Amino acid sequence: MDLLTVVQAVQTMFPDAAAEAVAGALVIRKEAAFAVLDQLKNGPSRFISLQCLTAVDRKEALDVVYHLYSFDVRFLLTVKVVLSSEEPSIDSVASLWDAANWFEREVYDLFGIKFLGHPDLRRILNPDDWAGHPLRKSFASSDIIQKPLK
Amino acid sequence: MNFPVQELLKLAAKGGFVLGFVAVSAMFLIWLERKVSAWIQNRKGPMMTGPQGAFQSVADTVKLLLKENIVPSGADFFIWWLAPFFVAIPAVMAFVCMPFGPHHIVYDLNVGILYICSITSVSVLGIFMAGWGSNNKYSLLGGMRSAAQIISYEVPLLLSVLVVVMEAGTVSMQGIVHAQEPGWFILKPNVMVAFLIYLISATAEVNRVPFDIPEAESELVAGYHTEYSGMKFAMFFVAEYTNFFIISATTATLFFGGWLGPWAPSPVWFLLKAYGIVFFLMWVRWTLPRLRMDQMMTFAWKVLTPLALVNVLVTGWFLVRKG
Amino acid sequence: MIKDELVINMGPQHPSTHGVLFLELRLNGEIVNDCRPHIGYLHRSIEKVAESRTLTQFIPFTDRLDYLASMNNNLGFCLAAERLLQIEAVRRAQYLRVIVAELNRIASHLLAISTFAQDLGAYATALFYAMRDRQKIVQIFDELCGQRLTYNYVRIGGVSGDMTPKIAQMIRDFIASEREILKDYDDLLTHNIIFKARSKNIGVLAQDIALSYGVTGPNLRATGFNWDVRKDEPYLVYDKLDFKVSLGTVGDAWDRYFVRVQEMRESLKIVEQALAALPEGDPVVKVNKPFRPNGEVYMRTESPRGDLGFYIVGNGEAFPYRLKIRAPSFSNISVLPVMAKGLNVSDAVCVLGSLDIVMGEIDR
Numbered sequence: 001m002d003l004l005t006v007v008q009a010v011q012t013m014f015p016d017a018a019a020e021a022v023a024g025a026l027v028i029r030k031e032a033a034f035a036v037l038d039q040l041k042n043g044p045s046r047f048i049s050l051q052c053l054t055a056v057d058r059k060e061a062l063d064v065v066y067h068l069y070s071f072d073v074r075f076l077l078t079v080k081v082v083l084s085s086e087e088p089s090i091d092s093v094a095s096l097w098d099a100a101n102w103f104e105r106e107v108y109d110l111f112g113i114k115f116l117g118h119p120d121l122r123r124i125l126n127p128d129d130w131a132g133h134p135l136r137k138s139f140a141s142s143d144i145i146q147k148p149l150k
Numbered sequence: 151m152n153f154p155v156q157e158l159l160k161l162a163a164k165g166g167f168v169l170g171f172v173a174v175s176a177m178f179l180i181w182l183e184r185k186v187s188a189w190i191q192n193r194k195g196p197m198m199t200g201p202q203g204a205f206q207s208v209a210d211t212v213k214l215l216l217k218e219n220i221v222p223s224g225a226d227f228f229i230w231w232l233a234p235f236f237v238a239i240p241a242v243m244a245f246v247c248m249p250f251g252p253h254h255i256v257y258d259l260n261v262g263i264l265y266i267c268s269i270t271s272v273s274v275l276g277i278f279m280a281g282w283g284s285n286n287k288y289s290l291l292g293g294m295r296s297a298a299q300i301i302s303y304e305v306p307l308l309l310s311v312l313v314v315v316m317e318a319g320t321v322s323m324q325g326i327v328h329a330q331e332p333g334w335f336i337l338k339p340n341v342m343v344a345f346l347i348y349l350i351s352a353t354a355e356v357n358r359v360p361f362d363i364p365e366a367e368s369e370l371v372a373g374y375h376t377e378y379s380g381m382k383f384a385m386f387f388v389a390e391y392t393n394f395f396i397i398s399a400t401t402a403t404l405f406f407g408g409w410l411g412p413w414a415p416s417p418v419w420f421l422l423k424a425y426g427i428v429f430f431l432m433w434v435r436w437t438l439p440r441l442r443m444d445q446m447m448t449f450a451w452k453v454l455t456p457l458a459l460v461n462v463l464v465t466g467w468f469l470v471r472k473g
Numbered sequence: 474m475i476k477d478e479l480v481i482n483m484g485p486q487h488p489s490t491h492g493v494l495f496l497e498l499r500l501n502g503e504i505v506n507d508c509r510p511h512i513g514y515l516h517r518s519i520e521k522v523a524e525s526r527t528l529t530q531f532i533p534f535t536d537r538l539d540y541l542a543s544m545n546n547n548l549g550f551c552l553a554a555e556r557l558l559q560i561e562a563v564r565r566a567q568y569l570r571v572i573v574a575e576l577n578r579i580a581s582h583l584l585a586i587s588t589f590a591q592d593l594g595a596y597a598t599a600l601f602y603a604m605r606d607r608q609k610i611v612q613i614f615d616e617l618c619g620q621r622l623t624y625n626y627v628r629i630g631g632v633s634g635d636m637t638p639k640i641a642q643m644i645r646d647f648i649a650s651e652r653e654i655l656k657d658y659d660d661l662l663t664h665n666i667i668f669k670a671r672s673k674n675i676g677v678l679a680q681d682i683a684l685s686y687g688v689t690g691p692n693l694r695a696t697g698f699n700w701d702v703r704k705d706e707p708y709l710v711y712d713k714l715d716f717k718v719s720l721g722t723v724g725d726a727w728d729r730y731f732v733r734v735q736e737m738r739e740s741l742k743i744v745e746q747a748l749a750a751l752p753e754g755d756p757v758v759k760v761n762k763p764f765r766p767n768g769e770v771y772m773r774t775e776s777p778r779g780d781l782g783f784y785i786v787g788n789g790e791a792f793p794y795r796l797k798i799r800a801p802s803f804s805n806i807s808v809l810p811v812m813a814k815g816l817n818v819s820d821a822v823c824v825l826g827s828l829d830i831v832m833g834e835i836d837r
Contacts, residue, residue: 023768048684052771052782052799065784067771067799071700078771099687102807110520125513125836134521135795191601287481291503291818359596360667369822371488439667440594442819443503 001045001073010036025065025078033081034091037066040079041096046072050093053103055111057137062088062113089114092121110135164256168245176391177207179428183391186432214387217380222285225377230283234378234385236276240269241392248399249323251409251416262323263311266400267304270355270393274300277364277374280386284377292373295443296364300355302450307351309458313344313465314404327408336405340465345405347458349427352397354446356390359435363443398427477501481818485514489592489822492832494806496825498818505821508813510806515836523796527763528554528629528785531796536623538798538834541584544577544614545776546834547627552708553772553783554629558764566631566756567709571747572644573617573626574709575740579651580610581777582691582733582740585829589730590662592826593671599661606654609647616640631758636751644748648741655737663734672727676812676824679724686811687804690779691736692828695721695728702775714746726827733829763791778802778829800834 003021010019010026017032028036040047047068056063066079083090092115094101104115105124112133115121123130132139181196181204188195196203221227247262249255259265274297281293315321317338318329335341354361365373375386402408402423411419441449479500484490493514499507519538523531535546548570555562562570587603611621618626618634626633662668678688680696693700701718703711719735721728766787773782779801786795805828813821 050687051773051780052784052797054784054797054799056786056795065797067782067784074705076771097687098682098685098811099804099807102803123513125516127513134518187597191598192605193601287479291481359594362594363819369489369819436596436598437661438595439590439662439665439671440819441667442671442817444817445670 001070001075003077006040006045006075006077010039013039022080025080027080027082030081030083030090033064033079034093037068037079037093038096040068040077045070045075047077048097050097050099050103051076053093053100053107055107055113055135057085057111057135059085059137061085062111064090064107064113066093083113087114088112089116091116092118094118109133112136161256168256169242172242172245172392173388175395176388177211179391179395180210180387181207182425182428183432183435186429187436190433190436211384214380214384219380219382220377222377224285226283226285228283229279230377233276233280233283234382234389236279237273238276238385238389238392240272240276241389241396244269244393244396247323248396249327249403249408250420252324254409254417255324258322258324260320260322263315263321263326263400263404266323266396267308267311270396271300271304273389273393276389280378281374284374286377288370288372289374289376292364292370292376295370296357296374298443299357299361299363299446299450302447303351303354303361303454306347306450306454306458307355309455309462310344310347310351311404312462313341313458316462316465316469317341323403323408327403327410330407330410334405334407334410340461340468341405343457343461344465345401347454347461348404349401351450351454352401353431353434354450356393356397358394358431360438360441361446362435362440363446394431395424395428398431399424401427478506489826491588491825491830494830494832494835496809496821498813498821500818503818505813505816505818508810508821510809512806512832512835515832517837519837520796520798524792524794527791528558528766528793529760529763531793532628533623533625536625538800538837539581539776539778539781539802539831540622540833541831542577542581542777543622543624544573544626545581545774545781547624548574548709549772549774549776549781550783551627551629552774553770553785554764554766556772557766557768557770557785557787558629560630562631562758563754563756564710564752565635565754566758568747568751569632569636569756570627571709571711571714572636572744572751573614573624573632575743575747576610576613576644576647578740578777579737580607582737583607585777586658586662586730586733589726589823589826589829590668592822593668595662595668599658602654602657602661606651609643609650613640613643613647616643628758629760629764631756633757635756641748641751644744648745651737651741655734658734663731669727671819671823672730672827673725674723675726675820676816676827677723677725678808678812682808682811683724686808688779688808689801689804690775690777691732692729692779692805694719695732696724697722702773702780706773708772708774710747711743713750714743716740716743726823729827729829765789765791766793773799776801778831778834779805781834798834798837800837802830802832802835806830806835 007019007021007026014032014036017028017036019028047070049069051069052067054065062083062085064081068077092104104118107113108121109123109125110133184195196206199205199209244266246256247259247265277296278293281289317335318326336345357364406423409416409420481498483498484495485493495511497509498505519534532547535550536543538546583603583606587599590599614624615621617640618624678696680698683693683696697720704718716739719732721732767789769786771784773780781801782799784797785793788794812824
């Protein structure tokens, strides 16, 4: 199994996902993301393991990166979804993989991406009253220092 | 009026001796426990204070005496304040009937063993008061666990003592010792069973591993005495080790002939036997994991109590047949 | 029902939460109705720090993730960086890495099983035995790289110090003695009737739940799922070494414990083989200018706690653009609410201890 077969399969099944292979990753549109990921998990190749879910702040856009693994075909698939950096949001996949619950909370905490339909979207690493999202490139370390300590 | 001044002075001297013995024995036991555990765990234990760290407990006592007595906010002060006394005083009082030798006893009550069993049971009240009064959930859970545990294990404990009483034909501590002059009770098979039941139940009575559930460090931090500091904590600590000595000494008296023994003075034999059992229980403590609450209760009610009852019946049947 | 609930805040300071974990337990009597882990007390934002450090400068930070298995973290990060930079370490360095990674796995598992015993109330004895054995490993590492806890030993392209005959002898002595000593743990814990009563059939983790929550490592293998990155996606020279993947059957706390004991035996075998096959060469690398990573990589290795993944994104600068650490304990602890529900407080502590978490890598 390789990336191209996955991309072609997604292209035929979900024409509106605008699936393409970019730099070793399957890139899909935000609107179709949940349906595609659902198919990847429950489809024939059974990507039952969500290895990692994270985000990358590219300043003009935010990438949500899913690393899926299938024990059946022994393939590690990278799925990327590009979000706008203004009020980013995407459908939660916590209903597909339980592991996504905490991963999404972490991404929400550190990047400020809203996961729609997440059962319990709270900050996980930072305190609840923390302002800002530290891993955004716009968040300077001086933001922490300038804030008065209470 | 014939005021028995001499009698009172004698009693006071004996009381003073008991108090002194309790304090010294608790400190010695704490030191011994640290040394035994160190020996089991490939380390040295206290070494700095005195030879082999012998004065470590003295230093600890001084430290605890000087520490601030912190009252937790929201504590039920009166109950909280009273609890350590309810634990410590019965432990000292139990020594009244402890036969160190043929004449080395404060007062040989004719209900000796019954007195010891009942006075040590009072401490559960103190433990529960500590758990309730501390305004701490860990303490409360510890107190509740302790109440359930101690009351449950009281039943097999008394039933196993009953076998000894039946064999001896008396409840006086000295009487029980004298009854063992032909041979220790432990050598009789039915008393052997009673001995095992007694030792297990007594270990549970004093909250030691594998029955240290009320104090379960990894679950309840320190259980009922979590909120105590300074001298109040020291009182719990002393009471714990005094109770530990009491069960060992009682075991020695009931099953191993107490102060009976050739060549050496009788108190030496008594202490030797008691400390032998102390060492065994320390060995157990530093080897075994802890049981769970429900497992421990099941063991008390479904295994030990029926076994002890059958043992009592069998003993009775034999005694009646013997006539 | 809510009125009868007793809320206990277990942690962040508590003897058995293995660091600064905060468990909010809602109890009905002593039965856990709900268990909510709160993490983040050790959050140092290491991923943000990575964005202002070169790859070489970041290696010491990986020591501070899973501080009980620093070698495995060094290794995971360096392998990911090497894959991104398309470097391959010299053969001798690869063997040395296997040796240190497996020794550190033993050290980590020793602490895991002994703290688990401690959680079950076996006062300190198993812990002191484990510390005594771990000390031997730590001394080997001390000889090798001059550090006892945070090694910074594995470097991009090689390692920081070469093996000497003295160290090889120390390792051989350790293997010989540890084989015997592991039997002591069997006597003290594995076949102890109380230990079994406390851990058999407690906190059974179903395989599908484990997979869904991303549980990996010994915890996943205890459910009987055969997955070990060392076997299934061999890195370094693991494909040339002979070792078994130890599996559990039920997925209870005892299985998780026993898988670790078995893994220690296998690790001893691996170290022995790697030491015998150690090739000649100079494993120590000198880097005089920073690497400029470009592109991205996701690389997994088998740390003592499970799949340790590093996701590195580079944009041609000396500093990585983004670095994500997929810590195994993070996923392993997330399954705790499911497992603890309906258990006794004592059993919840037993389950937590059997998961073997390290807060350093959960909070990062």
